[in-house]
Amino acid sequence: MSILNKFRGKSLWMLHYCTGCGAIEMPPVMTSRYDMERFGIIPMATPRQADILLITGYLAVKTLKRVIRTYEQMHSPKWVVGFGACTVNGGMYWDSYATIKKLELYLPVDLYIAGCMPRPEAIMDAFIELRKGISSGKYEGWKKYIENYDWYKKNQAKLFDVKKWSVNYE
Amino acid sequence: MSDFITRLKNITGLNIHKEKLYQASLKVDKEKIRKTLLDLKKEGFLQFTTLTCIDWIEEKTFQLVYHLWHREEKLHLKVKIDIDRDAPIVETVSDIYIVAQTYEREVKEMFGVDFKGNKRLIPFILEDWNEIPPMRRDFNTREYVKDMYETEDRTEEIFKPRWKKYD
Amino acid sequence: MNINILYAALAPIVAILLGLLYIGIGRKIIARLQRRYGPPFYQQYIDTIKLLAKKTVSSHGVFFSLGPIMGLAGSMVTLLFIPFGSAAPLLSFHGDIILVMYLVVIAPLGMALGVGEGSNPNGSIGMARGLTLMLAYEVPFVLALFSVVLYTHTTSIAQIVQSQAGEWSLLKFHGFNWLTFALPISAIVADICLQGMLGEKPFDQVIAPHEIASGPMVEYGGKYLGMMVINHALHIYIETALFVDIFLGGGPVWFFIPATFSVFILSLIINGVLPRFRIGQALKFYWGVPLILAVIGIIYTMVVIK
Numbered sequence: 001m002s003i004l005n006k007f008r009g010k011s012l013w014m015l016h017y018c019t020g021c022g023a024i025e026m027p028p029v030m031t032s033r034y035d036m037e038r039f040g041i042i043p044m045a046t047p048r049q050a051d052i053l054l055i056t057g058y059l060a061v062k063t064l065k066r067v068i069r070t071y072e073q074m075h076s077p078k079w080v081v082g083f084g085a086c087t088v089n090g091g092m093y094w095d096s097y098a099t100i101k102k103l104e105l106y107l108p109v110d111l112y113i114a115g116c117m118p119r120p121e122a123i124m125d126a127f128i129e130l131r132k133g134i135s136s137g138k139y140e141g142w143k144k145y146i147e148n149y150d151w152y153k154k155n156q157a158k159l160f161d162v163k164k165w166s167v168n169y170e
Numbered sequence: 171m172s173d174f175i176t177r178l179k180n181i182t183g184l185n186i187h188k189e190k191l192y193q194a195s196l197k198v199d200k201e202k203i204r205k206t207l208l209d210l211k212k213e214g215f216l217q218f219t220t221l222t223c224i225d226w227i228e229e230k231t232f233q234l235v236y237h238l239w240h241r242e243e244k245l246h247l248k249v250k251i252d253i254d255r256d257a258p259i260v261e262t263v264s265d266i267y268i269v270a271q272t273y274e275r276e277v278k279e280m281f282g283v284d285f286k287g288n289k290r291l292i293p294f295i296l297e298d299w300n301e302i303p304p305m306r307r308d309f310n311t312r313e314y315v316k317d318m319y320e321t322e323d324r325t326e327e328i329f330k331p332r333w334k335k336y337d
Numbered sequence: 338m339n340i341n342i343l344y345a346a347l348a349p350i351v352a353i354l355l356g357l358l359y360i361g362i363g364r365k366i367i368a369r370l371q372r373r374y375g376p377p378f379y380q381q382y383i384d385t386i387k388l389l390a391k392k393t394v395s396s397h398g399v400f401f402s403l404g405p406i407m408g409l410a411g412s413m414v415t416l417l418f419i420p421f422g423s424a425a426p427l428l429s430f431h432g433d434i435i436l437v438m439y440l441v442v443i444a445p446l447g448m449a450l451g452v453g454e455g456s457n458p459n460g461s462i463g464m465a466r467g468l469t470l471m472l473a474y475e476v477p478f479v480l481a482l483f484s485v486v487l488y489t490h491t492t493s494i495a496q497i498v499q500s501q502a503g504e505w506s507l508l509k510f511h512g513f514n515w516l517t518f519a520l521p522i523s524a525i526v527a528d529i530c531l532q533g534m535l536g537e538k539p540f541d542q543v544i545a546p547h548e549i550a551s552g553p554m555v556e557y558g559g560k561y562l563g564m565m566v567i568n569h570a571l572h573i574y575i576e577t578a579l580f581v582d583i584f585l586g587g588g589p590v591w592f593f594i595p596a597t598f599s600v601f602i603l604s605l606i607i608n609g610v611l612p613r614f615r616i617g618q619a620l621k622f623y624w625g626v627p628l629i630l631a632v633i634g635i636i637y638t639m640v641v642i643k
Binding site: 004007008010011013031032035037038039040044045046047048049051073074075076077 | 364368371372373374375376377380383384386387390391392393394395546547550551554555556557558559562
Binding site: 061062065082090094095097098100101102104105108109110111112113122126129133139141144145148151155158159160161 | 295296297298304309311312314315318319320321323324325328329331332333334
């Protein structure tokens with residue numbers, strides 16, 4: 001199993017859910033300045049193919065629904081990376097009526113990148129950290145999501161109708 | 171500039187105050203808003219920039235501000251009306267300026283002002299909203315945030331995210 | 338008999354490994370063209386193993402699962418007809434060049450079957466584009482092959498390879514038996530069509546990630562996607578090997594593998610510097626200059642024969 005984890009760590013296909021200003025930090029990371037393809041990280045177009053869900057910026061309740069549906073469409077093993085202060089505690093939207101404050105209450109976030117905004121170096125560093133963690137089998141958020149499905153769904157249900165927005169909810 | 175405003179006053183009989191260079195304002199009654207905007211459009215105010223709403227909770231009124239722009243004379247005109255806060259109904263201007271349709275939708279959603287005659291007053295941005303409109307001043311944001319987003323945090327025992335910190 | 342079974346088992350493995358290696362080195366070359374460092378050359382192997390090691394499988398029905406398998410099976414059958422350089426293929430008879438043209442189509446058709454059940458609009462658009470593109474490049478390509486058949490008087494790929502055979506050694510290089518020199522116009526047409534067959538820019542409308550979210554693959558993930566990556570690798574090997582066999586004279590292994598790789602890299606470098614056509618433009622392009630060139634190639638062949 002650990003050999004497969006080594007392979008998983010070295011090939012991270014990423015789906016970036018770009019809300020808010022975080023999206024602007026991604027192009028330098030992908031292109032020739034920082035070039036994340038050298039670590040095997042490439043952006044993917046659909047959730048079915050992706051391993052990492054990178055959430056850059058604030059999530060309104062409206063977008064959280066879409067993110068949860070996207071996350072549940074991905075194939076496990078999968079990982080969530082929260083990017084920027086907005087996903088950590090709401091950031092500058094700490095008292096906004098429309099945005100969620102802590103992403104970890106609704107999805108199993110494996111790694112947070114703090115900062116507003118984190119620089120491309122921080123993203124690269126976080127990906128190296130994630131790669132090490134995945135290779136050693138440390139990050140298992142997707143397992144915890146299945147084990148504590150009820151708790152996560154309870155938190156989500158406080159904001160919206162989860163039956164309508166989950167993929168496999170009986 | 172002042173010539174234009176004087177001419178405008180003479181033609182339409184409106185009481186226009188010049189506030190700054192390129193900016194003037196005008197207050198009319200709630201019933202006269204359609205007639206005023208029709209007159210002003212005839213005079214060359216072809217662009218409807220935006221529609222805003224102010225909640226004067228102490229005076230129990232909503233103030234609607236219609237922002238117009240005259241391109242040739244470079245004049246930004248604000249037409250203000252006051253409406254009753256308890257029965258916020260006003261006639262639409264969306265048949266005069268078609269863009270007003272969307273702005274009226276937004277004001278309806280954020281303040282609860284009803285526009286009589288707007289054909290597209292369907293929900294705009296908020297989904298599943300059950301409270302009073304969020305931009306009203308009697309809507310308590312802190313209270314709402316506390317209720318909605320502060321849940322019992324069991325992530326310590328379930329799954330604690332790791333951190334990448336930069337000092 | 339035993340050797341035949343060994344051949345049938347080993348040929349796909351070698352072809353897959355070669356195809357994945359080509360894609361991996363290709364990614365590095367594209368990266369260097371764009372002044373990036375690029376992934377290691379074995380990155381494609383890692384990606385494939387990772388995809389096959391995914392833990393969940395989501396299927397939309399029987400045909401959704403059968404589609405990639407059918408595509409892979411079609412490619413593997415095609416492989417048995419392709420000579421590995423001057424080594425004879427497992428199956429060879431008169432007319433197999435026509436059969437190969439049919440077999441190459443099976444893979445996209447199998448995909449179309451699966452994508453249809455996935456019922457994702459992006460996938461359907463991608464598949465429609467794929468079949469349209471096939472319609473576009475097949476016409477000039479078949480005409481180019483027709484001139485080859487006219488010239489060599491045979492419809493068997495193995496015999497076409499044989500007809501170009503010369504004395505192969507490092508010192509004596511009898512490259513002038515190649516059909517590329519005998520039929521230069523047809524060779525150029527075939528190379529232009531190869532660009533569309535490989536799905537490289539400017540003909541990558543089928544999997545346009547920025548427009549239709551990777552097209553036919555949009556609903557496929559995990560193990561299915563792994564199968565598709567393997568199918569793609571096989572496809573690259575088959576197309577380039579077909580080109581090398583027919584126009585560059587096959588040759589021994591030390592020539593055959595670099596030749597297929599160079600053909601792939603040529604199309605990849607064109608891919609690296611060009612933007613994407615719309616599908617209508619691609620169709621117009623293929624039914625314009627390459628088609629006329631192919632007809633001129635046939636006339637040229639008939640003149641040469643006489």
